[in-house]
Amino acid sequence: xxxxxxxxxxxxxxxxxxxxxxxxxxxxxxxxxxxxxxxxxxxxxxxxxxxxxxxxxxxxxxxxxxxxxxxxxxxxxxxxxxxxxxxxxxxxxxxxxxxxxxxxxxxxxxxxxxxxxxxxxxxxxxxxxxxxxxxxxxxxxxxxxxxxxxxxxxxxxxxxxxxxxxxxxxxxxxxxxxxxxxxxxxxxxxxxxxxxxxxxxxxxxxxxxxxxxxxxxxxxxxxxxxxxxxxxxxxxxxxxxxxxxxxxxxxxxxxxxxxxxxxxxxxxxxxxxxxxxxxxxxxxxxxxxxxxxxxxxxxxxxxxxxxxxxxxxxxxxxxxxxxxxxxxxxxxxxxxxxxxxxxxxxxxxxxxxxxxxxxxxxxxxxxxxxxxxxxxxxxxxxxxxxxxxxxxxxxxxxxxxxxxxxxxxxxxxxxxxxxxxxxxxxxxxxxxxxxxxxxxxxxxxxxxxxxxxxxxxxxxxxxxxxxxxxxxxxxxxxxxxxxxxxxxxxxxxxxxxxxxxxxxxxxxxxxxxxxxxxxxxxxxxxxxxxxxxxxxxxxxxxxxxxxxxxxxxxxxxxxxxxxxxxxxxxxxxxxxxxxxxxxxxxxxxxxxxxxxxxxxxxxxxxxxxxxxxxxxxxxxxxxxxxxxxxxxxxxxxxxxxxxxxxxxxxxxxxxxxxxxxxxxxxxxxxxxxx
Numbered sequence: 001x002x003x004x005x006x007x008x009x010x011x012x013x014x015x016x017x018x019x020x021x022x023x024x025x026x027x028x029x030x031x032x033x034x035x036x037x038x039x040x041x042x043x044x045x046x047x048x049x050x051x052x053x054x055x056x057x058x059x060x061x062x063x064x065x066x067x068x069x070x071x072x073x074x075x076x077x078x079x080x081x082x083x084x085x086x087x088x089x090x091x092x093x094x095x096x097x098x099x100x101x102x103x104x105x106x107x108x109x110x111x112x113x114x115x116x117x118x119x120x121x122x123x124x125x126x127x128x129x130x131x132x133x134x135x136x137x138x139x140x141x142x143x144x145x146x147x148x149x150x151x152x153x154x155x156x157x158x159x160x161x162x163x164x165x166x167x168x169x170x171x172x173x174x175x176x177x178x179x180x181x182x183x184x185x186x187x188x189x190x191x192x193x194x195x196x197x198x199x200x201x202x203x204x205x206x207x208x209x210x211x212x213x214x215x216x217x218x219x220x221x222x223x224x225x226x227x228x229x230x231x232x233x234x235x236x237x238x239x240x241x242x243x244x245x246x247x248x249x250x251x252x253x254x255x256x257x258x259x260x261x262x263x264x265x266x267x268x269x270x271x272x273x274x275x276x277x278x279x280x281x282x283x284x285x286x287x288x289x290x291x292x293x294x295x296x297x298x299x300x301x302x303x304x305x306x307x308x309x310x311x312x313x314x315x316x317x318x319x320x321x322x323x324x325x326x327x328x329x330x331x332x333x334x335x336x337x338x339x340x341x342x343x344x345x346x347x348x349x350x351x352x353x354x355x356x357x358x359x360x361x362x363x364x365x366x367x368x369x370x371x372x373x374x375x376x377x378x379x380x381x382x383x384x385x386x387x388x389x390x391x392x393x394x395x396x397x398x399x400x401x402x403x404x405x406x407x408x409x410x411x412x413x414x415x416x417x418x419x420x421x422x423x424x425x426x427x428x429x430x431x432x433x434x435x436x437x438x439x440x441x442x443x444x445x446x447x448x449x450x451x452x453x454x455x456x457x458x459x460x461x462x463x464x465x466x467x468x469x470x471x472x473x474x475x476x477x478x479x480x481x482x483x484x485x486x487x488x489x490x491x492x493x494x495x496x497x498x499x500x501x502x503x504x505x506x507x508x509x510x511x512x513x514x515x516x517x518x519x520x521x522x523x524x525x526x527x528x529x530x531x532x533x534x535x536x537x538x539x540x541x542x543x544x545x546x547x548x549x550x551x552x553x554x555x556x557x558x559x560x561x562x563x564x565x566x567x568x569x570x571x572x573x574x575x576x577x578x579x580x581x582x583x584x585x586x587x588x589x590x591x592x593x594x595x596x597x598x599x600x601x602x603x604x605x606x607x608x609x610x611x612x613x614x615x616x617x618x619x620x621x622x623x624x625x626x627x628x629x630x631x632x633x634x635x636x637x638x639x640x641x642x643x644x645x646x647x648x649x650x651x652x653x654x655x656x657x658x659x660x661x662x663x664x665x666x667x668x669x670x671x672x673x674x
Contacts, residue, residue, distance in 0.1 A: 001049070001050065001051045001052045001083055001264075001299045001300075001593065002049070002050060002051075002080070002081040002082065002083045002084070002096070002299045003048070003049050003078035003079055003080050003081055004047060004048055004078065004079040004081060005045060005046070005047050005048060005049065005056065005076060005077075005078060006077040006078065006079055007076070007077045008024055008056060008057055008074065008075070008076050008077075009074065009075040009076075009077075010022035010024070010057060010074055012073045012074075012075075013059055013070040013071065013073040013074045014070075016061075016066065016069060016070045016073060017066060018061045018062040018063055018066035018067075018070075019059060019060070019061045019066060019067070019070045020060040020061060020062070020214050020216060021059075021060055021213070021214055022057055022058065022059050022060075022070070022074060023044070023057065023058040023059075023060065023209065023210055023213050023214070024044060024056070024057050024058075025042065025043070025044040025045060025046040026046075027209075027213045028043055028044060028178070028179060028180070028209050028213070029179065029180035029181075029212070030176075030177055030178045030179045030180030030181070030209075031177050031178055031180070032044065032046070032178060033177070033178055034174055034178055034200065034201045034202075034205055035174055035177060035178075036170075036174065036199075036200050036201075036267045036268055036304075037266060037267070037268055037270060037271070038102070038106075038265075038266040040099055040101070040102065040265050040266055041264075041265040041267070041302070042054075042055075043055070043178050043179075043205040043206060043209055044056060044057065044058065044206075044209070048081075049078070050098060050099075050264035050265070050299055051263060051264035051265075051299055051300060051301055051302060051593065052229065052301070052593040052594050053228075053229030053230055053301065053593070054264070055206060055230065056074075056076055057071075057074050057076070058206055058209070058210050059071045059074065060210050060214050060216065060218060064221075081096065082096045083299050084096055084098060084104070084297075084298045084299045085298060085299065085300065086261065086298060086300075087238065087259040087260070087261050087294070087296035087298060088259070089298070090104040090105075090296045090297055090298050091104065091105060091294075091296060098264060098297035098298065098299065099297065102266075102297070104296055104297045104298075105294055105295070105296055105297075106262055106266050106269060106270065106295040106296065106297060107269070107270050107273060107293075107294070107295040108292070108293070108294050108295075109273065109274065109277060109292075109293050109294075109520065109522065109525055110290075110291065110292050110293075110523065110524065110525055111277050111280060111289055111290070111291040111292075111293070111349055111350070111520075111524070111525025111526070112289065112290055112291075112523075112524045112525060112526070113286075113287070113288060113289040113290075113347070113349055113350075113351055113524075113525075113526065114253075114287050114288035114289065115288055116253045116254070116255055116288040116289060116290035117290070118288070119244060119252040119253035119287070119288040120242065120244050120252075120253050120255070122246070122252070123244035123245060123246060123252055123253065124245060124246050124247040124329075125244065125245050125325060125328050125329050126242060126243070126244045127242070127243050127244075127321055127324040127325045127328055128240075128241065128242045128243075129240075129241050129317070129320060129321055129324065129655075129657060130238075130239070130240050130241075130657055131237075131238075131239045131240075131241060131316060131317040131320060131657050131658070132236065132237070132238050132239070132657065132658040132659065133234075133236050133237045133312075133313045133316060133641075133658075133659045134236055134589075134590040134591070134658075134659050134660060135233050135234065135235075135236045135261070135263075135300060135301055135303075135590065135591045135592075135593075136233060136234035136236075136306065136585055136589055136590065136591055137228060137231070137233055137234075137589070137591040137596065137602060138194070138195035138196055138197040138231075138233070138234065138306050138307065139195070139589070139599075139602060139604060140192060140193045140194050140195060140197060140198075140426075141192060141193070142164070142191055142192050142193075143203075143221060143222040143223070143224065143226070143227040144163075144164060144198075144202050144203035144204075144220075144222050144227055144230065144231065145163075145164065145189075145203070145219075145220070145221045145222070146161065146162060146163040146164070146203045146204045146207045146219075146220055147160075147161070147162040147163075147207065147217070147218070147219050148160070148161050148162075148204070148207040148208045148210070148211035148217070148218045149211060149217035149218070150211065150215070150217070156183070157183065158183045158184065158185060159179075159181050159183065159184040159185075159208060159211060159212065160184075160185055160187060161175060161184065161185070161186050161187070161204050161207065161208050162186075162187045162188075162189050163186065163187075163188070163189065163203070163204040163207075164188070164189060164191040164194065164198050164426070165186060165188055165198060165201075165204070165424065166188075166194060166198045166199060166424040166426055166464050166465040166466060167199065167422075167424070167463065167464035167465070167466075168186040168187075168188050168422055168424070168454070168455070168456050168459075169186075169422055169456055169459075169460070169461035169462070170461070170464070171186055171201050171204065172184060172185065172186040172456045174201050174205075175201060175204060175205060175208050178201075178205050178208075178209070179205070179208050179209050179212055180212075181208070181212050184208070185455065185456050185457050186204075186455070186456045187454060187455050187456075188424055188453075188454035188455070189454075190454075191426055191427075192426065192427050193426055193427040194426040194427075195306060195307040195581070196234075196304065196305030196306040196307055196309060196466060197231050197232065197304070197305070197306070198424075198426060199232075199267070199268065199304050199305035199464055199466055200232055200267045200268070200304050200305075202230050202231055202232075203220050203222055203230065206220055207219070207220045224597070224598050224599070225597040225598065228591070228596060228597060228598075228602075229593075232263075232267055232301070232302050232303055232304030232305070232306075233263070233301045233302070233303055233304070233306065233591055234303065234306030234307075234312075234313075235260050235261060235262065235263075235269065235272055235273075235303035235306075235310070235313070236260075236261045236300075236303075236313075237258060237259070237260055237261075237276075237313035237314065237317075238258070238259040238260075238261075239256055239257065239258050239259075239313070239314065239317040240256070240257040241254075241255070241256050241317045241318070241320075241321045242254070242255040242256075242321075243255075243318075243321040243322070243324075243325050244325075245325055245329060245340075249329055249331055249336065249339055249340075250285075250339065250340060251284055251285065251286045251287075251325075251340045252286075252287065252288060253286070253287075253288040253289070253290075254280070254281065254286045254288070254289045254290075254291070254318070254349070255289075255290045255291065256280065256291040256292075256314065256317065256318075257291070257292050258273070258276065258291065258292065258293040258294070258314065259294055259296060260272070260273050260276075260293065260294065260295045260296065260303075261296060261298050261300055261303065262295050262296055262297050262298070262302070262303055263297070263298060263299075263300045263301050263302035263303045264297065264298070264299055264300065264301070264302045265302040266295075266297070266302075267302060267303065267304035267305075268304055268305060268309075269295045269303055269304075270295065271309070271310075272295075272303065272304075272305070272309050272310040273293050273295045273310060274310075274520060275309055275310040275311060275397075275400075275467075276293065276310035276311055276313060276314045277291065277293055277314075277349070277350070277520065277525055278348075278349075278350055278397060278400070278520070278529050278530065279310075279311040279314070279315070279348075279395070279396065279397055279530075280314055280318070280348075280349040281318075281342070281348050281349035282315055282318050282319065282322075282393060282394060282395055283337070283341055283342060283359045283393040283394060283395040283535065283537075284318075284322070284337075284340045284341060284342055284393075285340060285341065285342045285343065285346045286340075286349065289349045291349070291525065300593065301591060301593055305464075305466050307578070307581065307633070307634050307637045308396070308634045308635075308637050308638050309466070309467070309634070311394070311396060311397075311634075311638055312582075312585070312637055312638050312641065315392075315394050315638050315639065315642065316641045316642045316645070316659065318642075319392035319393065319394075319639065319642035319643070319646070320642050320645060320646065320655070320657075322336070322337065322340075322392075323390065323391070323392075323642070323646040323649070324655070333390075333391050333646070334363060334366070334367065334370050334391055337363060337391065337393055337537070338360055338363035338364075341357065341359045341360045341363070342354060342357050342359065342395070343357055343360075344356055344357055348529055349525075350520060350525065350526055350527055350528070350529045351526040351527070352527070352528060352529035352530075354533075355623060356532075356620070356622065356623060357395075357533070357535075358535060358561045358618065358620040359393065359395060359535045359537070359561075361561065361618055361620065362393070362535055362536065362537040362559040362560070362561055362616075362618060363537060365537075365559045365616050365618055366391075366537050366539055366557060366559040366616060369539055369557045369559075369614060369616070370389070370391070370539055373389045373539060373541050373555070373557075374389055376541070377389050377541065377650075377651075380543070381651070384545060384546060384547055385543050385544065385545055385546075386543070386544050386546060386651040386652050387541070387542070387543050387544075387554070387651055388541075388542055388543075388544065388647040388648060388649070388650030388651025388652070389539065389540065389541050389542075389647050389650055390539070390540045390542070390642070390643045390644060390645065390646030390647030390648070390649070390650055391537065391538070391539055391540075391643055391646060392537075392538055392540075392639035392640070392641075392642035392643035392646060393535070393536065393537045393538075393639055394535070394536050394537075394538075394635060394638035394639040395533045395534075395535045395536075396468065396533060396534050396535075396536075396634060396635040396638055397529060397530025397532075397533055398467070398468050398469060398472045398530055398531070398532050398533060398534060398630045398631055399469070399472050399473065399515050399530050399531035399532050399624070399630075400467065400469075400515060400529075400530050400531075401515055401516055401517065401518050401519065401527070401528040401529070401530075402515060402516075402517055402518070402519070403463065403467075403469060403473055403514075403515040404463070404473075404512065404513065404514040404515065405462050405463060405469075405473040405474045405476065405477040405512065405513045405514075406421075406460045406461070406462055406477055406510060406511070406512050407419065407420070407421040407423075407462070407474055407477035407478045407480075407481050407510070407511050407512075408420040408421070408460070408481060408508060408509065408510045408511070409438070409478065409481040409482055409485055409508070409509055409511070410507055410508040410509075411485060411489075411497050411500060411507040411508075412450070412497060413497050414448070414497070415448070415496050415497050416444065416447075416448030416449065416450065417438060417442065417444065417448065417449055417450070417485075418450040418451075418452060419434050419435075419438055419449065419450070419451050419452070419453075419478060420452045420453075420458055420459050420460075421434065421451075421452075421453050421459060421462055421474055421477070421478065422453060422456070422459040422460065422461060422462040423453045423462060423465065423470050423474045424453070424454075424464070424465035425453070425465065426465060428465060428470070428574075428633055429567055429570035429573075429574075430453075430465060430470050430471075430474070431451055431453070432566075432567050432570060433470070433471050433475060433566055433567065433570075434449075434451055434453070434474070434475070434478060435449045435451065436566055436567060437475055437478055437479065437482075437566070437626060437627065438478065438482065440627070441479065441482045441486075442482060442486075462474060462477075467634070468534065468630070468631030468632065468633050468634045468635065469631060470631065471566070471625075471626055471629050471630060471631040472531075472532060472624075472625060472626060472629070472630050472631055473513050473515075474513075475626030475627075475629065476511075476513035476624075476625075476626050477511040477512055477513045478511055478626075479511065479626055479627070480511030480512060480513060481509050481510055481511025482509075482511070483511070484509035484510075484511060485507075485509045488500070488505050488506060488509065489505070491505070492505045515531055516528045516531070531624055532563075532622045532623075532624055532625060532630050533630070534560065534561070534562040534563070534630050534631060534632050534635040535560065535561045535562075535635070536558055536559065536560045536561075536635050536636065536638065536639055537558075537559045537560075537639065538556060538557065538558050538559070538579070538639040538640055538643040539555075539556070539557040539558075539559075539643065540553065540555075540556055540640070540643035540644045540646070540647040541553070541554040541555040541556070541647065542554060542644060542647040542648060542651060543651070544648055544651045544652050544666065546652060546670060548663055548667075549662070549663030549664065549665070549666035549667040549670075550663050551587055551644075551648060551661065551663075551666070552611075553583050553587075553609075553611040553644065554611065554612070555611060555612045555613065555614065556579045556583070556611060556612075556613050556614070556640070556643075557613070557614040557615075557616065558575045558578075558579055558613070558614070558615055558616070558636060558639075559616035559617075559618065560575060560615070560616070560617060560618070560632060560635065560636070561617075561618040561619070561620050562617075562619075562629065562630050562631070562632040562635070563619065563620060563621055563622040563625045563628045563629045563630045564619055564621045564622075564625065564627055564628030564629045565617060565619055565629070566627075566629050568617070571617065571632055572615055572617075574632050574633045574636055575613075575615050575632070575636045576613050576615065577636070578633070578634075578635075578636025578637040578640065579613055579636060579637075579640055580605050580610070580611075581605075581637055581640075582636070582637045582638075582639075582640020582641055582644075583605075583609070583611070583640060583644060584603070584604070584605050584609070585637070585640070585641050585659065585660065586640060586641035586644040586645060586659060586660060586661060587644065587660050587661055587662070588603035588609070588660055588662070589602060589603055589604075589660060590603075590659075590660055641659060644661070645659075645661055648661055648666070652666070652670060653673065654666075654669040654670060654672075654673045655669070656669055
């Protein structure tokens with residue numbers, strides 16, 4: 001995965017039937033860099049490859065078969081370099097530098113609240129653990145299909161890129177800089193789920209650069225192995241945790257040392273690590289915190305957004321330690337969580353004061369399911385198969401510092417409206433959210449609400465369909481725009497488009513929503529946090545075969561409070577899908593470069609791994625929510641892995657610290673315990 005490029009031989013490939021040509025880095029006229037935050041990732045590598053999957057050359061041909069045959073004829077001569085396989089290796093003295101322009105340690109951020117050392121010294125009980133999470137593929141079923149073609153002629157031609165972006169304006173700017181072609185627009189296709197993988201530009205850069213170089217329309221449909229190679233992954237975290245409580249069973253101190261493997265490129269690793277610290281204390285009141293987080297380049301697959309983007313990793317460690325501490329103090333795990341819940345007026349690990357915190361209500365709501373699960377688990381265990389139950393909570397921030405949104409609404413001649421907003425909908429339900437909010441506010445039938453959301457030509461930059469933000473941010477901007485339209489109509493006594501025209505009043509209005517401006521202090525990690533939260537508490541019921549190490553999930557229950565529910569089916573679908581995804585993260589899935597090439601080697605969920613699920617929905621309207629609502633799409637994954645791992649320990653009496661909890665790890669832990 002680490003080598004210098006000595007030479008690329010393309011002559012044989014270029015002469016093969018149907019081949020339009022072969023493109024290398026020297027043929028790209030722009031910066032040849034995909035710059036999300038740092039200009040470190042090339043469209044095509046010039047002189048060095050840094051991970052398994054780095055693109056080196058592009059073959060364009062009339063058919064896929066011709067292109068594949070010619071690609072096999074391209075010869076690349078490499079000079080192998082030492083491989084940096086982990087953050088520990090990257091930080092060692094004399095370690096090879098992944099990028100000449102940047103040190104291997106990309107970012108260091110401490111977090112200090114109160115006096116953790118004093119609290120640990122005075123604690124009634126302390127637990128420690130070393131937890132690791134794996135490199136994980138987000139695994140949407142669709143590959144990164146894209147089109148690039150010209151409209152118009154000559155230098156005035158506009159390049160149209162059709163892709164699966166969740167942030168079309170950002171990606172447009174990235175493509176313009178990378179390819180050197182300014183006259184361009186981006187169109188978001190109707191696509192399926194993405195789970196964070198579409199936060200960055202991948203195949204579109206290759207297709208756009210090829211269309212410019214060959215002056216031909218280009219379609220690129222990566223195979224499944226190609227898709228796995230070229231796409232970013234969930235960052236693996238290495239976490240050393242220490243957690244303490246006082247004699248009353250109240251949490252008193254948290255210490256966490258965090259190493260984040262950024263992989264070969266820094267897409268948005270800074271954001272992922274910062275978000276992890278902003279939600280470090282989870283659902284709980286922890287008055288004293290001392291943490292250190294470091295983001296480090298390696299020669300592994302590069303990390304970017306993945307459902308939750310940072311908090312799932314640290315929450316796995318925190319919720320595991322919470323369970324261990326409750327067990328050590330002889331406290332019921334549910335009661336321990338309820339007793340230590342954060343409350344309005346108290347502060348998170350960032351020092352930010354929270355206004356509302358309905359997490360205790362979820363503890364009450366899940367209590368009957370929990371008591372039933374405990375009884376059934378104790379009754380069902382036999383000699384070989386042991387039943388266990390586990391809990392884990394999570395409080396996921398929404399409406400983060402510096403975020404902003406812009407949405408426009410226009411009254412149409414038929415007295416319907418058109419909403420203009422760069423709000424991607426990769427299966428999240430954003431189209432229905434915008435439509436329902438608008439119809440509800442204006443008293444319109446759903447078919448009188450039109451959406452223009454998928455083109456850079458008619459919308460303004462509005463941020464990504466990520467961080468569960470669009471219901472809160474874009475929904476809030478939409479309501480602001482609707483309020484302005486209603487006020488304008490009221491001012492001139494208008495009830496229709498015709499009335500507005502006669503009055504000379506504007507029929508188009510722009511709404512905005514802006515969060516507080518600020519960042520975490522670089523020395524203390526204290527500072528502004530999220531304006532609102534979605535909360536969840538999950539209950540895992542598992543059966544462990546102590547001879548084979550196999551784990552069967554019997555049932556998962558998710559109690560969630562996401563404010564006022566706009567579309568119940570969308571919420572339930574997100575909760576169920578997230579639990580299934582979280583169980584895969586907990587038990588099976590791991591991306592191993594060069595080995596993980598399809599759904600079988602990735603151990604993708606199947607009907608064989610499916611399990612029963614229960615959903616409990618609480619609705620506490622949020623003070624600043626969009627008609628009381630916040631997003632829910634990522635929260636559902638955050639508590640799942642620790643709930644499952646806590647259930648495994650409850651079943652067999654030993655803890656697995658490294659995800660995924662495979663049968664081999666379970667058998668090894670049982671053997672060690674004996």
